[in-house]
Amino acid sequence: MDWSDRIGRRIKLRDLHVVLAVAEFGSMAKASQKLAISHPVVSKTISDLEHTLGVKLFDRSSQGVEITSYGMALLKCGVNVFDEMRQGLKQIEFLTDPTSGELAVGCPEIMNASIMPAISERLLKQHPRVQLRVIHADVALSQFSPLRERKVELLVGRLMDPFVEDDLVFEPLIQEPFVAVAGVNSQWARRRRVELADLMEESWVLPPQDSTPGEIISGIFAASGLKSPRPGIATLSIQLTTTLIATGKFVGILPNSVARFSSRRVGLKIVAARIPTTHYAIAILTLKNRTPGPLAKLFIEHARAVAKSLST
Numbered sequence: 172m173d174w175s176d177r178i179g180r181r182i183k184l185r186d187l188h189v190v191l192a193v194a195e196f197g198s199m200a201k202a203s204q205k206l207a208i209s210h211p212v213v214s215k216t217i218s219d220l221e222h223t224l225g226v227k228l229f230d231r232s233s234q235g236v237e238i239t240s241y242g243m244a245l246l247k248c249g250v251n252v253f254d255e256m257r258q259g260l261k262q263i264e265f266l267t268d269p270t271s272g273e274l275a276v277g278c279p280e281i282m283n284a285s286i287m288p289a290i291s292e293r294l295l296k297q298h299p300r301v302q303l304r305v306i307h308a309d310v311a312l313s314q315f316s317p318l319r320e321r322k323v324e325l326l327v328g329r330l331m332d333p334f335v336e337d338d339l340v341f342e343p344l345i346q347e348p349f350v351a352v353a354g355v356n357s358q359w360a361r362r363r364r365v366e367l368a369d370l371m372e373e374s375w376v377l378p379p380q381d382s383t384p385g386e387i388i389s390g391i392f393a394a395s396g397l398k399s400p401r402p403g404i405a406t407l408s409i410q411l412t413t414t415l416i417a418t419g420k421f422v423g424i425l426p427n428s429v430a431r432f433s434s435r436r437v438g439l440k441i442v443a444a445r446i447p448t449t450h451y452a453i454a455i456l457t458l459k460n461r462t463p464g465p466l467a468k469l470f471i472e473h474a475r476a477v478a479k480s481l482s483t
Contacts, residue, residue, distance in 0.1 A: 184256075187249035189216045190228065194246050198235040220245075254321055254461060272301055274466040277308030277323040281384075284409040285428035286344075286453060286477050287327065293473040301466060310456065311383045315339065318456060324467040326456040327474070329426065340459050342471070343452035344478035347427045349391060351442040354419030360440035367395050367444050376412045376423045377402040387449060388424050394447035413437045428453065428481055453478065 192202035193213065203210040221228050228242035238246065278287055283305070291303055308314045310328030315336065317323045334341035351370060353359040359370065378385040380399060384407070392399045403421065406412060409429060415421045417438040424446070425433075433439050455471055457463055463471070 184252070186216055186220055187245070187252060189213055190220065190242070190245055191249050191253070193217060193229065193236060194238045194242065197237065250321070251460070272466050273304060274301065274464070274470060275304040275306060275323040276325055276327060276470065277306045277310075277314075277317045278327040279307065279309040279311060279329075280407075281329070281409050281426070281429060282327050282453075284413065285426060285432050286474070286481070289432060289477045289480075290327075290470065290474050293476065294470055298466075298469065315456065318458060324457070324464055325470065328454065328456075329451050330454050330456075331451055334454070336456075338459050340457045342455045342457075344454060344474055345428075345481055346452050347481065349388070349424050349446050349449055350427050350430050351422065351444040351446060352416055352425050352430050352439050353422045353442050354417045355434075355438045355440045357419040357422070357440065359422065359442045363443055365442050365444040367392070367446065368397060370422050370442070370444065371397065371400055373400075373422045374403040374420060375400050376404045376406065376415045376421045378407050379405045382407055387451065391424060391447055391449065395445075413439060426453075431481065 189202065189206065192206050193199055196202050196205060199213045199217070200210050203213045206213070217228060224241070224245075226241040227239050228245060229236040229238055276287075287305065294303070295301060306317055306323055308317045308323070308326055308328070310326050310330060315326065318326050318339070330341070351359075351365070351367065359365060359373075377388055377400070380386065380389055385405075389399045404411070404415060409425075412423055412425070413429070413433045414437060416423050422442070427441075430439055430441050434441070455474060457467070
């Protein structure tokens, strides 16, 4: 296939846009409505592309169209082309006005109770006209689709290292420990040395044992030679967990970043108890073959700075 004859001169961005729309809606009629062009124009565009490439991009039926493997290959190319173009336009916008723009970031709730506020504060302090759009994505449950579908530019979360997703870039920010926590007015907050076994008879707030964080914490107790206590309250809500512990009537185990950033806000105290080392990292995920936008690069720089402050 000669590039200049078949590709460079004959396939245009508009053609790829039509392919994306037809693939999305599974119908040329619906794609024509979405694109505000006539059905015959959409049909001719697809037919001309198929003639140019010498392959069928869609199988037609009375129910609509279904993309072929050849069409999927072109679709992936089209997504990448438009994505890189968006990144280029954002770069131009950023160079024109570095203090503006929008950045979409995905993360689980626990990040919003730990490093996300600190990263956001640092970024927006220097670039107050930037808008951060934070989307829920539980990366611990492998919810990577917002990144792969380009709904966000990066993901932030706690992940097991090593990471095995071949199409994603894994940048660990910090390997943080888990810590035992109590309310600032709890008797345990005033003790200089505490063993995890000393806390076993207390009322606990813990994640359910059949959840990912619950399994991590169960492993911590097992590594200490202890059986996981039966929690008074089992919840995945970080807000509920920290609020209850702050009353002084409950204890719990939290990632260090959550405990530190929540200590002043809700009145928590890290208990001086030895906790076995875990192997989970707070990490940033990006797409391997995608150029990060300028705001994404700025966000990553501030994330590194916040992580560094936690390690000191």
